Amino acid sequence: MTVDATSTRIAELSEELTSAIPADRVVTDRDVIEPYLHDEAEWAPYGTPLLVVRPRTAEEVQVVVQRCIARGVPIVSRGAGTGLSGGANAIDGCVIISFDKMNAVKEIDPLERLAVVEPGVVNDDLRAACAVEGLWYPPDPSSAAWSTIGGNVATNAGGLCCVKYGVTRDYVLGMQVVTGTGELVRLGRRTAKGVAGYDLAGLMVGSEGTLGVITEITVKLRPLQDPQRTVVGYFDSIVDAGRAVRAVAETGLTPSALELIDRQCLLAVDAWKNMGLSADANVLLLGRIDTPGAVGDAEAEQLQACFDGSAATWSAQSSDQQEADALFLARRLAYPAMERLGPVLTEDICVPKAVVPEMLERIEQIGERHRTTIASIAHAGDGNLHPLLITPRDDEDARIRAQAAFVEIIDAAIEYGGTVTGEHGIGLLKMDGLAKELDPVVMDMHHAVKRALDPHGIMNPGKVIR
Amino acid sequence: MTVDATSTRIAELSEELTSAIPADRVVTDRDVIEPYLHDEAEWAPYGTPLLVVRPRTAEEVQVVVQRCIARGVPIVSRGAGTGLSGGANAIDGCVIISFDKMNAVKEIDPLERLAVVEPGVVNDDLRAACAVEGLWYPPDPSSAAWSTIGGNVATNAGGLCCVKYGVTRDYVLGMQVVTGTGELVRLGRRTAKGVAGYDLAGLMVGSEGTLGVITEITVKLRPLQDPQRTVVGYFDSIVDAGRAVRAVAETGLTPSALELIDRQCLLAVDAWKNMGLSADANVLLLGRIDTPGAVGDAEAEQLQACFDGSAATWSAQSSDQQEADALFLARRLAYPAMERLGPVLTEDICVPKAVVPEMLERIEQIGERHRTTIASIAHAGDGNLHPLLITPRDDEDARIRAQAAFVEIIDAAIEYGGTVTGEHGIGLLKMDGLAKELDPVVMDMHHAVKRALDPHGIMNPGKVIR
Structure with a gap:
């Protein structure tokens, strides 16, 4: 598209949105948009959005989704952008919905042991609010000081305490979602148990914004530890x-x-x-x-x-x-x-605990063979390893070697009966890995579910599955 | 269909199946079929199946599904038939796949803390096998002595220990499934964590056989208590x-x-x-x-x-x-x-814990108003109440009163912010309740997912959603 045509599209969409929601929600200034372009995944491509919307209510989100459906404009939802797979990266010609203005803890109910939050609440802020009530929200990704509950839910984030207390999925009771057809609905429940219909709330968890836009989340809590x-x-x-x-x-x-x-x-x-x-x-x-x-x-x-x-x-x-x-x-x-020292390509494989020593040895060998420095952190108790592939800045050859090592580590994880991603998600960086890990029939099932719930194909298209 | 036409269909299908799988897997004798016709839900309608198949391998299940797809024959999968919502009830002209011959505990891995089982394993048998290894499979529906893991997974069964240890869903890592397109695939994983793609294994849990046929299940275990x-x-x-x-x-x-x-x-x-x-x-x-x-x-x-x-x-x-x-x-x-005393219509509502006393009082009032004896058991700590509506045998008027009370209890549970089913599932008895509980848009999402994964509409049609 020419620069003029793009400008016209931006102007038209901006005008249409600001006729329905307050004007300060819509950001078209390129300098202000800049920090919203990508997450922290190294070398994951990103495009140029038409504009960024920073809604304050679920109804505003719904307006944006409906207008995007009408115009066939793709939507990328994002929290703090601490993701490591490129899932929140901008797509050319998309609208980015950023939840940084929807960061309220709406309710903490000690008796039912649940909290209701907007997607933009920072993980540590929820934890702090719960602690006041003698309660605990366990999922604790290493990014907890910055990452948001919405992003945590979209990626089914893990963390340090998973080895005993489980992942984000285990704490999501229900949510409010703007669907792929532009409707605002509630999925899941507030009760301790419930099996009324398909577990669509669970399906949304970890779907990386490809099946709808989450506007509110109800999470289970535990007593403070x-x-x-x-x-x-x-x-x-x-x-x-x-x-x-x-x-x-x-x-x-x-x-x-x-x-x-x-x-x-x-x-x-x-x-x-x-x-x-x-x-x-x-x-x-x-x-x-x-x-x-x-x-x-x-x-x-x-x-x-x-x-x-x-x-x-x-x-x-x-x-x-x-x-x-x-x-x-x-x-x-x-x-x-590690990031301070240069580009870091982050792995996130998870292998059976029995083969952790072998997998760690294999990673060392892969690093040596590709002359790539590989540092390691790991949620070791879960077999969830984070080899960090370090390269000097602006060294094209080193980048290519690191990317080859990245692929080889993924292949080794699959060979050991593991998965290509334990907690970071597929985003862009693990799409090839996903296709290797899953049966083609299961990939087809993914496409069928995607078409069913996102019939207009506007929800973070080109992520997770092609 | 005329008796002759049905006989011909049965003969043809039986011949086709026994040309592909051993003949003893296929049951056409009406007396032998009788116990497979329905589950324990009171007054839930059931039809007449063409035949029952008792497969011994996943590949045999796949053959049956493929032939049923080719002929447009609906499939009802069942475990021990202890369900209380009619989910496993026969549909006219269906094939029933019974898992009573697929009851092997295939693997217990103490280090990874998981077990791999065939669907027909009885819950208590898995528990006993785990105990030998110092391990524990927590989900413990009251039917644990009879019900099977496959049925537990299909209904996302709860039980007594849920209040601390969660429901079946929380223990399912992965599964093997024959899909609605007749393919044999693996969903989920064996590792402690994993977010590779949509949580299709989770979606299968609680879907009551409407999205595929489960042929193997990998469950998480805990140390013995x-x-x-x-x-x-x-x-x-x-x-x-x-x-x-x-x-x-x-x-x-x-x-x-x-x-x-x-x-x-x-x-x-x-x-x-x-x-x-x-x-x-x-x-x-x-x-x-x-x-x-x-x-x-x-x-x-x-x-x-x-x-x-x-x-x-x-x-x-x-x-x-x-x-x-x-x-x-x-x-x-x-x-x-209670069942020994006469027909029992079993409720399974789950309400917020704060309103448990009010809900119990309301149930008493509903019983009085409809002159229906209501006994109560409850997983009370979860707010999951099982009012048991008792009627004299062969008393048509009492049945009508009990069914009216049943509907009123469901309505009250929804009014109190609860759900129509905490752990038994929708089956046939709660289909109206589901439609009351869920937004029509969410019902549409159910239909879209059902069409996506069961394109031929042969997986337990007419259950859960219409």
Whole structure:
């Protein structure tokens, strides 16, 4: 489309929208639009949107969807843009619906143990609001300080506590959605149980904005947790740490977190925050036990024994929350710390726990073969590994090698009975991986469901499935 | 269709099937077919099938589905037929696929904490097999001694431990399915986490055989539970017991079961098994606490205090497992005990916990107004109530009154923000209720998904949605 034709389209659409919703919701200024163009996925392509809408109500979202249907304009919904697969990247000629102005915690009900939130609520803000009521919203992606519940739901985000407490999906009771036909509806429920009809709320979770636009979410809560015991282990090699992870699974323990941070991540965190971690450890395992009382004490002992029995060079237990928080902060900072050093291509494979050591070894070999630096963080207790493929800036050859390594890691994960994405989603970066992982018939089922619920094909088209 | 035409159809289909799968899989003898005609839903209509198939492999199931597609013959899949909504009832001219010969526990993997089972495995049999490995499959519908995992998955069955441990959906990792296009595929995963594509495995759970035929299921397991503390409370009135349930929710406790049994159920159990329960209690609340150690002891105290503070006439704690098992057996026997006395129309509403007392009172009023005896059992801690509408045998007027009361209870549940079915499913009996509960647009979404995945309309047609 020519520049003039595009300008005309923008002007027409903008006028049409502002005739129906307040004018300040519609952003056409290219400078203001700039931060909405893409998420944090490295080297994922993105296009040029017509405009950005920042609605304040579900009804405003509905107006936008209806006008987009009428004009055949694709819609990309986004939260904070912390995604790592390109799912929120702009499509040429799309409208971006950003939920940064819909960030209210509308209700916290301690008796029913649920919260009702707008999609733009930041995960940590919901957690804080719940804590005031003695309640806890468990799903805790590493991006919790920035990412939104809407984005978490769209990607079915995981996090550190999944190993014991499950993923976002496990906490979504219901939602309000603008459908692919432009209707505003409620899916799911508020009750503790319910099987009335198909689990369409569950289907929306993890569908990355390709089946509708979520405008409100009802989540389940738990009682606030007691303080936890932290168990730390230092290891010389990542494969030793992987063996410790397998040993934990063999013991039948359920830690409330079991995280791995390798030397390169420790160095990067130290370089940024000067925490002094890399002086002592090559690879760090961070375990948590939150079982109360003497049983919990015994479990912490068992966890430490698993570390020691797998060649830990040092291990310790602590019930000092400040110390524990500092260590887990290092875990959360590992990714942004690596990003400071240059482009980071983030993997998100999940493999059976039994093959964690083999998979970690394989990743090392793949890195060596493709001369790509691979740092590793992992929700190790779930077998959910995040190899971080690091490249120097503006080094085209290094980029190509890293992308080849990325594909090979995906292939290895599938070979080991794993999945190409444990928690980040398909977006753009894992579309080839998805097609490798799923049977072509199952891909057809995806297309059939997509056509059924997005008959106009305007909901984040070209993402997840082609 | 004339008798002759039907006979010809049966002969042709039977011949076609037995040319592709062993002849003993196909049952045409009317006497042998008889027990496969319907589930346990009272007064739910059922038709006459052409024949019953009892396959032994997924590939045999696939053959049956493909032949049924070619001939436009509807398929009804069934497990043990313990359903209470008519979901497994025969349709005129259908083929019934019964999974009674596919009852193998194919794999239990302690390290990955999962089991792979054929659909016909009885719930208690899986539980027993897991216990040998120190593992636990939590979902425990009251029918656990008879119902199958396939049926549990098809209805997203709940049970006693849901209040703490969730429903069947929360334990399904993946499955093998024969699709509506006759293909044999795998949905979901074996890994602890995974977000590769739409949650089609989750969509199949609770879809009551209307979207495909499940031929294998992979379920998540937990470590085997420690012995539990049981807390018993006797109450004069069901509304008092309901207040105790609300008090438990207000306290923020998470019992591992919180069950209600009313006087009529206690009388029926005593009449059958002579357990002597009805001599002491009008209404019984059975609570369980499985938090280990001193914290669990304190929680049991709190639970008992909730009972006492809500006008319990007597309460006690016990860690004697035999005593506890006897009490919970009474709970499990309540439904079959009532069935011995005459036709039982079973409700399955689920309401917010805050309105449990009001809802229980409303049910009493509805019973009085319609001169219908209503006994009650309930997974009370979840707000999931099972009013049992009892009628004398062969009393047409009583049946009509009971059915009117049934509708009124459903309407009241919706009015209180509840759902028409907490765990039994829609089947035939709750189809009107579903249409009342859901927005017409959401009903349209159901139809769109159904058409997408069952394009030939042969998967349990006429159930769940019209």
